[in-house]
Amino acid sequence: MPVLLFLIDTSASMNQRSHLGTSYLDIAKGAVETFLKLRSRDPASRGDRYMLVSFEETPAGIKAGWKDSHATFMTELRNLQAVGLTSIGQSLRTSFDLLNLNRLVSGIDNYGQGRNPFFLEPAIIVAITDGSKLTSSSGVQDELHLPLTTPLPGSELTKEPFRWDQRLFSLVLRIPGNASPDPEPIGGVPLDPSPITPMCEVTGGRSYSVFSQRMLNQCLESLVQKIQSGVVINFEKTGPDPPPTEDGPIEMKYGPQSWHSCHKMIYVRPNPKTGVPVGHWPIPESFWPDQNSPTLPPRAAHPQVKFSCVDSEPMVVDKVPFDKYELEPSPLTQYILERKSPHTCWQVFVCNSAKYGELGQPFGYLKASTALNCVNLFVMPYNYPVVLPLLDDLITVHKFKPPAKWRQSFENYLKTVPPYYITALRKALRMMGAPNLLADNMEYGLSYSVVSYLKKLSQQAKIEADRVCASVGKKTVLEGGIKLRCRSSALSLAHRKDFTQLLHSIMGDGPALPVEANNKEFAGFQLAALNKALKPQGLRNPYDIPRSHLIDQLSRMRRNLLHASICILKGQDQDQLHSVPIAQMGNYQDFLKHCPSPLREADPDQPKRLHTFGNPFKLDKKAMMVDEADEFVTGTQGKGKRPGESSNPAGGGAPKRRRCMSPLLRLGRAYTPPKTPPRTPDNDDPELTNHINNHLESNLSSDKDPSPAPETELIQQSNHLQPEEAENQENRVQENGQSSDSELSLGSEGEEEAPRRYPSPCQLKKIRNQESQELNSELRVLITKEIRKPGRRYEKIFYLLKQIQGSLETRLIFLQSIIKEAARFKKRVLIEQLENFLEEIHLRANSMNHLDGF
Numbered sequence: 087m088p089v090l091l092f093l094i095d096t097s098a099s100m101n102q103r104s105h106l107g108t109s110y111l112d113i114a115k116g117a118v119e120t121f122l123k124l125r126s127r128d129p130a131s132r133g134d135r136y137m138l139v140s141f142e143e144t145p146a147g148i149k150a151g152w153k154d155s156h157a158t159f160m161t162e163l164r165n166l167q168a169v170g171l172t173s174i175g176q177s178l179r180t181s182f183d184l185l186n187l188n189r190l191v192s193g194i195d196n197y198g199q200g201r202n203p204f205f206l207e208p209a210i211i212v213a214i215t216d217g218s219k220l221t222s223s224s225g226v227q228d229e230l231h232l233p234l235t236t237p238l239p240g241s242e243l244t245k246e247p248f249r250w251d252q253r254l255f256s257l258v259l260r261i262p263g264n265a266s267p268d269p270e271p272i273g274g275v276p277l278d279p280s281p282i283t284p285m286c287e288v289t290g291g292r293s294y295s296v297f298s299q300r301m302l303n304q305c306l307e308s309l310v311q312k313i314q315s316g317v318v319i320n321f322e323k324t325g326p327d328p329p330p331t332e333d334g335p336i337e338m339k340y341g342p343q344s345w346h347s348c349h350k351m352i353y354v355r356p357n358p359k360t361g362v363p364v365g366h367w368p369i370p371e372s373f374w375p376d377q378n379s380p381t382l383p384p385r386a387a388h389p390q391v392k393f394s395c396v397d398s399e400p401m402v403v404d405k406v407p408f409d410k411y412e413l414e415p416s417p418l419t420q421y422i423l424e425r426k427s428p429h430t431c432w433q434v435f436v437c438n439s440a441k442y443g444e445l446g447q448p449f450g451y452l453k454a455s456t457a458l459n460c461v462n463l464f465v466m467p468y469n470y471p472v473v474l475p476l477l478d479d480l481i482t483v484h485k486f487k488p489p490a491k492w493r494q495s496f497e498n499y500l501k502t503v504p505p506y507y508i509t510a511l512r513k514a515l516r517m518m519g520a521p522n523l524l525a526d527n528m529e530y531g532l533s534y535s536v537v538s539y540l541k542k543l544s545q546q547a548k549i550e551a552d553r554v555c556a557s558v559g560k561k562t563v564l565e566g567g568i569k570l571r572c573r574s575s576a577l578s579l580a581h582r583k584d585f586t587q588l589l590h591s592i593m594g595d596g597p598a599l600p601v602e603a604n605n606k607e608f609a610g611f612q613l614a615a616l617n618k619a620l621k622p623q624g625l626r627n628p629y630d631i632p633r634s635h636l637i638d639q640l641s642r643m644r645r646n647l648l649h650a651s652i653c654i655l656k657g658q659d660q661d662q663l664h665s666v667p668i669a670q671m672g673n674y675q676d677f678l679k680h681c682p683s684p685l686r687e688a689d690p691d692q693p694k695r696l697h698t699f700g701n702p703f704k705l706d707k708k709a710m711m712v713d714e715a716d717e718f719v720t721g722t723q724g725k726g727k728r729p730g731e732s733s734n735p736a737g738g739g740a741p742k743r744r745r746c747m748s749p750l751l752r753l754g755r756a757y758t759p760p761k762t763p764p765r766t767p768d769n770d771d772p773e774l775t776n777h778i779n780n781h782l783e784s785n786l787s788s789d790k791d792p793s794p795a796p797e798t799e800l801i802q803q804s805n806h807l808q809p810e811e812a813e814n815q816e817n818r819v820q821e822n823g824q825s826s827d828s829e830l831s832l833g834s835e836g837e838e839e840a841p842r843r844y845p846s847p848c849q850l851k852k853i854r855n856q857e858s859q860e861l862n863s864e865l866r867v868l869i870t871k872e873i874r875k876p877g878r879r880y881e882k883i884f885y886l887l888k889q890i891q892g893s894l895e896t897r898l899i900f901l902q903s904i905i906k907e908a909a910r911f912k913k914r915v916l917i918e919q920l921e922n923f924l925e926e927i928h929l930r931a932n933s934m935n936h937l938d939g940f
Contacts, residue, residue, distance in 0.1 A: 088135070088209065088313055089134075089135045089210070090125075090134055090135070090136050090313070091137040091184070091209060092136070092211075092212050093139050093140075093214070094111075094115075094118075095172065095174070095215035096167065097168065097218070098170065099168075099172065100215075104262065105261070105262060109168070110259050111166060111168045114214040115164065117214060118212075118214075121212070128310075128313075133361075137151055138150040138162055138163055139184065140166060141170055141174065143173075143176070145557040145558065147180055149166075149558075151554065151555055152184075152188070171223070172219065172220050173221070174213070174281075174282060175227075175230055175232045175233065178213075178230075179247055181211055182211075182248050183237075183241075183247070185207075185209050186249065187547070187551040187555075188207075189207070190239065190540075191548050193544070197382055198375060198382045198506070198532050198540075199371075200507070201250070201368055201371070203352065203411060206251040206363065208251045208313075209252045209253075210255065212256075213254065213256040213282060215258060217258040230281040232247055237550060239546035239547045240547060242384060243382060243384055244386075246288075246387040248289050248387055250318050250319070251316070252289060253289045253312075253318065254282075254285060254289040255286060255291040256280075256291075257305055258282070258295050258296060260296055262297075270297070270300065270301070275295065275296070277292065277293055278293045278295035279295075290349060290350070290351055294308075315354050315363065316351040316352055317351065317354060319352055320389065320390045321347070321391050322346065322391070323346040323393060324392040324435070325394050325396065326395065343421075345417040345421040348416045349388070350413060350418070351413075353412045354411060365409045365465075366407040367467060369389055369449065370468060371439060372385065372389070372437060372438050373438055375532060376533070381539070392445065393432045393435075394435070397427070397430040398430065398431050400429070400453050401474050403477055403478045404481070408466050409450075410463070410465075411465070412461070412462055412463075413463060423454055423459075423460075426454075426458060428453070428456050428458060431452060431453040432451055432452045432453075433448040433450075434449065434450050434451060436449065440502065447468060447469035448470060449466060449470070450463060450465040450466045451464050451466075467503075467507065468504060469499065472499050473496075476499065477518070480492065505531030506531050511524065858892050861891050862891060866900070868886055869887070870907055872886070873913060878916075880916050883904075883916070887904070898924070901923070901927070905921065
């Protein structure tokens with residue numbers, strides 16, 4: 087996901103106009119919109135993230151950040167104004183800090199553990215400026231200086247303010263005010279001599295000196311091609327130059343050459359299946375990790391990679407993974423391709439990466455492709471000339487059964503490897519089929535103090551990121567002052583009688599005439615008040631109100647005085663409050679930004695529901711999972727259906743009403759089964775009868791109040807029955823002549839109530855089955871949630887299993903479905919315990935059957 091940050095010069099010098107009639111700021115805005123159109127042609131642009139920073143002070147200079155929508159970006163771009171100074175150093179520092187907000191939280195830089203090219207967040211900064219003098223509050227500067235102090239935690243771990251996957255490109259506008267009669271030069275766009283050019287080159291980018299609109303479009307097309315996923319590396323030659331080859335160039339040049347030192351990028355291609363780069367081996371650090379060191383030495387943004395020009399044989403062992411990166415075209419790649427030797431390679435090193443020796447051991451090599459169309463960097467295990475033959479013998483000779491001599495050689499190799507390679511080496515051995523060669527308790531090379539310091543920095547960076555994201559878009563509140571209002575009734579210069587003489591004096595054709603001060607020159611001028619408690623008077627002069635607006639103004643004044651309206655903004659009626667332009671009606675993200683943060687959910691396990699703006703039936707599809715019975719096992723079941731639709735797949739009957747929450751789901755209350763009374767001749771099922779009596783006694787207690795009607799009780803009773811039975815019972819009540827109106831009148835007068843009709847034993851049995859099924863369904867939801875939780879604490883699962891209602895067959899089927907659910911998540915220990923629990927149930931059932939046989 088590339089990040090495209092546009093740094094727009096909003097100094098006062100951007101108001102100058104070109105021969106096209108537009109100001110430099112308008113040209114910059116049009117250039118950004120043209121860039122977005124060109125980028126949208128690429129399908130990969132769907133994952134782009136756009137940010138906007140101006141030359142204002144922080145945080146007002148951040149116009150669109152990490153959490154702002156594309157609509158906010160475009161709105162802020164159109165609203166930019168050219169006022170202020172050319173503080174490009176401070177603005178560049180703000181841009182780099184904005185890009186680096188989340189790097190410590192995500193651990194993408196991997197400090198002290200090697201540099202992983204496949205852990206990257208590619209970003210491009212496009213600065214559009216006029217190349218004028220660098221001005222600040224302290225004066226005019228000749229060179230570009232970035233502030234050394236920054237509020238971003240962890241910035242001291244890197245020497246430079248940028249990272250190896252961030253590049254700066256600058257478009258310096260040099261379009262003249264008068265059209266030049268000379269034709270435009272044909273060719274490439276030259277570099278600009280402004281102070282920002284060295285900064286662009288250091289990051290791996292470049293600057294463009296733009297003299298016309300055609301040249302600007304050419305630069306924008308070139309910039310779109312520069313959006314590549316990769317990291318910048320410094321390649322430097324070590325040792326003597328290579329001897330000439332038979333097919334290569336014959337002439338020998340002495341002294342430093344352009345290919346001896348190159349500052350170029352290597353392309354990190356994403357995986358076509360997942361869209362994310364995949365790699366195995368890091369680029370080593372420029373120091374050996376010390377277990378006793380309390381701190382980490384600061385690293386350079388771009389690693390210094392040395393390459394030796396001694397020809398070597400490229401080594402690749404089957405089943406041993408390696409990483410391959412293509413080099414950006416440079417004098418180094420051109421020289422290697424001109425040698426025309428695709429079967430040899432040059433080893434690469436990082437100085438001070440080994441425990442002993444300044445140059446260190448090779449971690450890969452540079453090699454031309456077989457077709458001689460590019461140069462690739464192969465990243466291998468550290469000191470690969472030693473370990474690759476050992477791994478080859480392990481696979482081909484020993485068949486993954488190494489003898490003691492091989493193990494001794496492998497342990498001697500591990501002593502020369504930086505400790506942070508152990509993780510990557512263990513993963514590679516697991517892929518090869520030898521997972522037990524490395525012990526799990528091997529140390530990773532960082533001391534406890536360094537690890538705790540990095541965790542602390544991660545927490546501080548998270549707080550700083552939230553603070554910066556919350557401050558984006560908030561306007562700085564200026565100190566209140568006394569606003570000056572012009573009361574002069576003087577005419578404009580165009581209406582003066584001596585306008586002709588005044589015009590000649592301005593053009594220099596006549597004597598100078600005194601000119602009065604322009605009334606509108608200081609329209610927004612304010613006087614600072616000595617007393618800060620003094621508030622400026624915000625009411626208008628009543629004599630300034632037009633006669634036709636008096637009645638409307640009186641109503642507003644009356645509303646403000648009496649506070650009789652619920653309007654949020656005083657002085658506005660309801661129609662004005664809800665009048666929003668059509669272009670802003672769908673901008674829901676900005677509305678959410680200014681809303682207070684919602685309260686946390688009462689149930690943390692409940693899946694989060696997306697906001698329903700635009701679609702009231704939108705659900706989070708990732709939060710819903712379906713088990714073997716095609717039933718939703720989370721709390722979102724049934725919410726995706728409209729109220730009018732039936733949940734019955736056959737389509738018959740009314741929608742089933744969901745019962746109240748089970749006692750198992752109520753916090754702080756344990757579920758206790760109903761007590762069993764002694765068996766009586768008239769009681770076939772004492773537990774069921776006790777349950778129904780309690781239910782009817784609660785209804786009778788609620789009937790003591792004369793206000794409720796029996797119709798409500800009938801509806802409540804019918805909710806516990808099947809739909810057909812509810813209709814039959816309602817018909818029987820109507821046949822007895824008891825209408826709702828008559829019952830209401832009888833209940834209100836205190837007369838005797840009509841005799842009640844209780845459910846039949848068949849209906850009671852159906853009620854019992856229905857309640858047990860609903861309870862078992864709720865138990866299934868709770869047990870499934872417990873299975874998905876990490877860890878091996880299964881006490882709650884077995885407690886819930888003991889609450890299952892129903893016959894023995896029902897309980898066995900329920901338990902077998904839970905075992906299948908545990909098998910989906912590979913809970914082997916839980917499956918073993920569940921099988922033992924199932925066996926105990928079988929033994930108890932057999933013992934009960936044996937006793938019944940006597």
